[in-house]
Amino acid sequence: MDTPMDVKDNYAALYRLAMQADVTPAEWKLLQEHTIVRDIAAGTGLIEAGQLVERAYFCVRGLFRLYYPLEDGREYNVAFTVEGDFATSHAAMITHQPSSLTIEALEDALVIEIEHTLLQQLTKQHHSWERFVRLSVERLYIRKEERERELLYLSARERYEAFLRKYPGLAERIPQYHIASYIGISPVSLSRLLHQESGG
Amino acid sequence: MDTPMDVKDNYAALYRLAMQADVTPAEWKLLQEHTIVRDIAAGTGLIEAGQLVERAYFCVRGLFRLYYPLEDGREYNVAFTVEGDFATSHAAMITHQPSSLTIEALEDALVIEIEHTLLQQLTKQHHSWERFVRLSVERLYIRKEERERELLYLSARERYEAFLRKYPGLAERIPQYHIASYIGISPVSLSRLLHQESGG
Numbered sequence: 001m002d003t004p005m006d007v008k009d010n011y012a013a014l015y016r017l018a019m020q021a022d023v024t025p026a027e028w029k030l031l032q033e034h035t036i037v038r039d040i041a042a043g044t045g046l047i048e049a050g051q052l053v054e055r056a057y058f059c060v061r062g063l064f065r066l067y068y069p070l071e072d073g074r075e076y077n078v079a080f081t082v083e084g085d086f087a088t089s090h091a092a093m094i095t096h097q098p099s100s101l102t103i104e105a106l107e108d109a110l111v112i113e114i115e116h117t118l119l120q121q122l123t124k125q126h127h128s129w130e131r132f133v134r135l136s137v138e139r140l141y142i143r144k145e146e147r148e149r150e151l152l153y154l155s156a157r158e159r160y161e162a163f164l165r166k167y168p169g170l171a172e173r174i175p176q177y178h179i180a181s182y183i184g185i186s187p188v189s190l191s192r193l194l195h196q197e198s199g200g
Numbered sequence: 201m202d203t204p205m206d207v208k209d210n211y212a213a214l215y216r217l218a219m220q221a222d223v224t225p226a227e228w229k230l231l232q233e234h235t236i237v238r239d240i241a242a243g244t245g246l247i248e249a250g251q252l253v254e255r256a257y258f259c260v261r262g263l264f265r266l267y268y269p270l271e272d273g274r275e276y277n278v279a280f281t282v283e284g285d286f287a288t289s290h291a292a293m294i295t296h297q298p299s300s301l302t303i304e305a306l307e308d309a310l311v312i313e314i315e316h317t318l319l320q321q322l323t324k325q326h327h328s329w330e331r332f333v334r335l336s337v338e339r340l341y342i343r344k345e346e347r348e349r350e351l352l353y354l355s356a357r358e359r360y361e362a363f364l365r366k367y368p369g370l371a372e373r374i375p376q377y378h379i380a381s382y383i384g385i386s387p388v389s390l391s392r393l394l395h396q397e398s399g400g
Contacts, residue, residue: 068352076352091345094338100349123334127327134323134334138294141337144344145291149300152268152276 010037010060013084014112021132027122031129034118040109046087047103053093055113058086062109063173066101067181077182079143080106080167080174087111090140106174151184157193159183210237210260213284214312221332227322231329234318240309246287247303253293254316258286262309263373266301267381277382279343280306280367280374287311290340306374351384357393359383 011032018028040046040062047053049069064087066079078101081087092099093116122129150162160183164171171179180190211232218228240246240262247253249269264287266279278301281287292299293316322329350362360383364371371379380390 068349070353078348090338091342095342100345123331127330130327130330130334131323134330134337137334137337137341138290141341141344142291142295144341144348145300148278148344148348149268153270 010110014058018132021128021135023128023132027126027128030122035112035114038111038113040105040111042105042108044105045102046105047089047099047101049100049102050098053089053099054116056086056088056093056119058112059083060110060112062105063107064103065106065178066103068100069102075181077178080170086136156183156185156189210310214258218332221328221335223328223332227326227328230322235312235314238311238313240305240311242305242308244305245302246305247289247299247301249300249302250298253289253299256286256288256293256314256319258312259283260310260312262305263307264303265306265378266303268300269302275381277378280370286336356383356385356389360393
């Protein structure tokens with residue numbers, strides 16, 4: 001699909017998602033003109049657990065990790081967000097409850113910041129934006145169900161393979177202990193598993 | 201909110217949800233006239249793992265258990281559906297993939313059966329029905345996130361208390377081993393935990 005000239009480069013991926021929801025050029029402008037693009041430095045928390053969430057973030061460039069900080073100091077990675085996807089604590093935003101998740105940039109990143117109030121206005125006034133949000137939430141929901149099944153059904157090795165399939169190229173971009181936390185085993189167990197795999 | 205006379209009794213709860221999405225009386229009729237109410241006998245599978253899902257079910261009366269049948273014969277309860285809620289394998293329906301879940305009636309039940317093709321037609325043509333589906337999926341998503349947190353953060357006792365809060369009255373309607381499976385402990389551990397609680 002061609003992207004019209006007046007859709008700024010940073011918006012191209014979000015624009016393609018909007019087109020899938022039949023957003024018209026005029027409706028698209030309502031979003032593009034009322035959002036900003038922000039630089040996020042590696043190591044920065046985009047959203048912090050315990051805080052209210054008043055914006056959604058679309059990842060243009062970079063990489064985020066979504067995790068639950070446990071009371072005992074451990075952290076439990078639940079997802080990663082790469083280019084072309086939302087890095088956001090959706091449940092916290094729509095329920096106006098403090099986020100349980102922290103979202104941290106693992107690389108210098110660029111995001112499109114969308115105010116929740118803008119999203120509410122757009123979905124109220126435009127069928128297409130309502131559809132856009134519906135499709136976005138469905139994607140989130142499908143992934144949550146998928147992950148629940150993975151944790152239940154799959155062995156550690158199969159969960160690692162599922163991680164590689166779901167996030168192509170990511171294993172080279174993040175430290176191994178973040179992968180271990182995501183698939184629910186200790187870094188030592190993951191290292192042992194990968195060692196076995198290579199026939200060692 | 202008053203329910204108009206021509207909304208049949210069995211549809212009253214679904215009608216209230218539709219009103220929250222600003223469905224008009226004319227739009228409501230499009231759904232009511234193209235759906236049927238079905239009796240489901242206790243013990244019947246509404247949806248079976250491995251099968252395609254072509255309908256959504258709204259629970260008018262009765263009680264359902266949603267579970268993953270594991271390969272080793274164990275079953276893992278992920279949710280229950282009571283009156284006024286959807287009992288459906290949403291991810292399977294929208295992705296046209298076989299369901300991973302089985303949904304079984306634990307009591308004689310009454311459901312409103314909604315064809316997926318009807319839902320697609322309604323959401324395509326009516327902003328209000330699009331909103332209705334968006335809100336329904338958001339509810340599903342919030343519960344999935346909540347459950348993930350419960351399994352991560354809470355002790356077995358706290359998970360049991362969360363179950364009681366989330367499903368008022370349900371502990372009296374289902375066997376204890378179904379609750380044990382839902383909170384992720386063995387029936388023996390749950391029985392011990394409840395015994396301790398009563399000061400025994």
